[in-house]
Amino acid sequence: MVMPDARRRRSIRALIAIVASLSAWCGGCAMNARFKLDRIHQEAAARPTRAPLIFIHGFIGAKLRHRDTHETVWGRFVDAIKRGRTEDLGLPIASSVMSENRDDLVPFDIYDKVAGVDFYASILDTLGEAGGYTMGDINDPRPGDNCFVFYYDWRRDNVESAVELGRAMHRLKSRLGRPQARFDVVAHSMGGLIAEYYLKYGARDVLDDPGARATYAGARDINRLVLIGTPRRGTMTALEALHLGISRSLDPATLFTMPSIYQLLPTDATSRFVAPDGTPIDVDLFDAGAWVRYGWSIFNGSGKSNEQRRGTDGGESLAREASFLQRALDRAQRFHRALQRDDGAASPVPTHIFGSDCVPTLDRVILHQTRSGYTILFDNDAGPGRSNRDLEQVLFVPGDGTVTAGSLLAIDGEDPLQFSRGPVTSTYLFCETHGLLPTHRGFQDNLFHVLFHSPPRPAPGT
Numbered sequence: 001m002v003m004p005d006a007r008r009r010r011s012i013r014a015l016i017a018i019v020a021s022l023s024a025w026c027g028g029c030a031m032n033a034r035f036k037l038d039r040i041h042q043e044a045a046a047r048p049t050r051a052p053l054i055f056i057h058g059f060i061g062a063k064l065r066h067r068d069t070h071e072t073v074w075g076r077f078v079d080a081i082k083r084g085r086t087e088d089l090g091l092p093i094a095s096s097v098m099s100e101n102r103d104d105l106v107p108f109d110i111y112d113k114v115a116g117v118d119f120y121a122s123i124l125d126t127l128g129e130a131g132g133y134t135m136g137d138i139n140d141p142r143p144g145d146n147c148f149v150f151y152y153d154w155r156r157d158n159v160e161s162a163v164e165l166g167r168a169m170h171r172l173k174s175r176l177g178r179p180q181a182r183f184d185v186v187a188h189s190m191g192g193l194i195a196e197y198y199l200k201y202g203a204r205d206v207l208d209d210p211g212a213r214a215t216y217a218g219a220r221d222i223n224r225l226v227l228i229g230t231p232r233r234g235t236m237t238a239l240e241a242l243h244l245g246i247s248r249s250l251d252p253a254t255l256f257t258m259p260s261i262y263q264l265l266p267t268d269a270t271s272r273f274v275a276p277d278g279t280p281i282d283v284d285l286f287d288a289g290a291w292v293r294y295g296w297s298i299f300n301g302s303g304k305s306n307e308q309r310r311g312t313d314g315g316e317s318l319a320r321e322a323s324f325l326q327r328a329l330d331r332a333q334r335f336h337r338a339l340q341r342d343d344g345a346a347s348p349v350p351t352h353i354f355g356s357d358c359v360p361t362l363d364r365v366i367l368h369q370t371r372s373g374y375t376i377l378f379d380n381d382a383g384p385g386r387s388n389r390d391l392e393q394v395l396f397v398p399g400d401g402t403v404t405a406g407s408l409l410a411i412d413g414e415d416p417l418q419f420s421r422g423p424v425t426s427t428y429l430f431c432e433t434h435g436l437l438p439t440h441r442g443f444q445d446n447l448f449h450v451l452f453h454s455p456p457r458p459a460p461g462t
Contacts, residue, residue, distance in 0.1 A: 037130035037445055051184045051223040051456070052146040052176075053133060054169070057120060058189025058229075059260065060246070062107040062151040064089070075111055089250065091155055091257040093324040098157055098259055098331060107151045120188075122439040124149070131448055138168055141175050148172065154190065155258040158335060159205050161194045166203035169221045182223035184451055188438055189403070190264060192230025196339055199225060199349055207334040214341045216348055223457050225351045226450060229400055229437045233407040234266035234336070236362045239285070240378045242297045252297050256321070262332040266407070267340070269333075273367050278394050281367050286333045288326035292318075294367065294374045342422050349457065350425040352450045354443050355408040358431035361399030363406075366391065402434035425454065 063075025073088045092101040112121035127133045127147055136145025150168055152161040173179050187195040202217030231238075238261050245251045255261055266272055269285030283290050292299045298321060366377035379395070398405050409427065432440045 037126060037441070037448065050146065050451070051182055052148070052172070052178075053127065053184045053186060053451070054138070054148050054150050054165075055120075055124065055127075056150045056152075056165070056185065056187035056191030056195055057110050057154070058187075058191050059154050059264065060250070061111050061120065061188070061191070062154055063109045063111055064105045064153065064155075065108050067104045067106050073105060075109065089155065090254045091259075093257050093320065096323075096327065098327060099160060101257075105153065105155075107153050110149050110151050118439060119435065120149075120438060123186075123444060126444050130444070131451070138172065141172055143176070145176070150191075152194070155260060157259040157331065158190065158194050158263050159197060159207060161260075162198040162201075163203045163205070165194060165198050166218065166221070173221075182221060182457065184224045184226070185222055186226040186228070186447070187230065188228040189230060189434065190260065192227035192232070193263065193335075193339065195222075195225055195227070196230075196232070197335070198222075199347065200341070201338065206338055207331060210334075210337075212338070212341075213343050214338075214345065216345065219348045222349050224450065224454065225349050226354065226447065227351065227408075228354045228443070229356070229403050229408065229434050230353075231264055231403045231407045232339070232410040233268070233412075235264055235403050235407060236266055236272060236365060236378075237402045238262070238264035239272075239296070239365070240362065243300075243376060244378070256298050256325075259328050259331065262328045263335045265329075265332060267336040268412075272364050274364055274391070274394055276366055276368050276391075278391055283367070286329040288322050288329060291325060292322055294376065296376060347422050350454060352454070353408060353424050353427045354437065354446070355403065355405065355429055356400035356432045356434070356437065357398040357405035357429045359399055359401040359433055360392070360396040361401055361404045362395065363397045363399075363404055364395050366395070400432065400434040400437060405429070426450070 060074070063072060065072045065075075089105070091103060095101050110120050110124075112124065113119060118125070124135065124147075128135055131147075133147035134145050135147050135149075136142055138148040138150060141148065148168075150165055152164055154161075169183060172183075173181050185195045198218040199222055200214040200216055200218065201212070202215070204212075204217070206212035241250075242252060242255050242261060245255065265285055270282060271280065272285060273281040273283045275281055283294070291297060295301060299318075362378060368375045368377055399408070428443070428446050430437070430440050430442050432443070437443060
């Protein structure tokens with residue numbers, strides 16, 4: 001499923017592109033069927049005692065609807081194949097307080113299937129059928145339920161979502177009558193950043209406090225942490241999405257309003273740009289002025305839709321948008337710094353990493369200067385007369401097509417032995433694309449080994 005050109009590479013990175021990948025994915029179904037996970041883990045799955053489990057989805061992974069009318073805005077089949085009223089997904093950007101920019105959309109379910117093809121449905125079904133878990137409603141659990149999905153508004157700030165995760169955990173403990181329970185948290189993609197933040201800081205927003213310490217306040221609620229394809233040092237595909245949109249479903253103007261996507265940008269933001277000849281260009285990805293100067297995202301100045309959206313007060317709108325962008329970028333940078341902070345203390349929670357290192361994954365982009373300004377290129381097509389392979393080693397590194405292996409493992413810069421996070425308990429790498437990592441049978445098999453056979457944390461008070 002390695003697709004060399006930019007359009008097809010973008011399609012495999014998006015959750016909704018499973019529709020386009022239907023034939024290729026189903027071609028491996030027969031081989032995957034050989035893994036009889038229910039038999040392999042039958043004995044372990046029958047054990048009566050285990051930590052309850054919470055699964056957390058990634059970006060665009062939850063369905064959204066209007067609070068009052070219940071009209072679905074994101075999560076229908078049509079959203080995967082047609083550009084519809086996606087402006088309904090855009091958040092307000094007027095307030096200088098990011099948390100006040102709200103609309104009436106709420107998450108109500110996980111995006112489990114696209115056109116009948118399992119996505120998150122695969123891992124959830126396997127947890128029940130082979131793992132022996134009993135799926136419950138995270139908002140209304142029943143006695144005996146021990147597996148839940150935390151769905152959240154993936155457009156909003158990730159710290160807000162971490163606070164909601166804490167509330168959900170405490171609500172579950174109360175309603176299940178298990179105040180001392182700790183959850184096994186299994187998180188895909190951006191969901192892993194939310195879980196990592198909650199582990200370090202609990203339900204506190206520390207981004208405006210540069211002196212805040214990583215207290216691991218969330219450890220009281222977490223037994224194990226499993227991260228799947230999590231961009232722990234960000235991903236350049238976030239910039240690509242902000243500039244080009246995601247497939248046919250989300251345009252740049254809509255994505256621009258979402259604080260969470262800026263928190264997916266790479267942490268080392270000044271080493272991501274090269275000229276067509278491969279020479280590094282010093283550009284700060286967290287400087288809104290650079291976005292305006294180089295024409296990224298909505299500032300590219302092209303397209304009638306931008307003029308229509310800005311109306312007659314184009315200059316004032318541009319200033320408001322640039323101001324919002326800088327606030328979002330500043331908060332994203334503080335979010336990264338908070339996740340990297342450990343104050344010399346090792347995490348008390350075992351952390352297990354799952355991902356891929358076989359798919360060429362965008363790591364740098366080309367800034368090409370023309371007579372009319374700069375053009376940003378997300379593949380290695382540097383212009384006429386240049387081989388498509390010329391910049392391949394510069395722009396792409398191993399990963400899952402969305403998240404590089406270096407970002408997954410939190411490798412700091414160019415030094416493969418320098419990490420920006422504390423040590424992890426185990427690491428598993430498979431050959432799979434980002435969106436399909438949760439469906440990979442090898443992942444699911446090893447997940448059960450982690451859940452059933454890795455040493456648990458001591459019970460509270462021991």
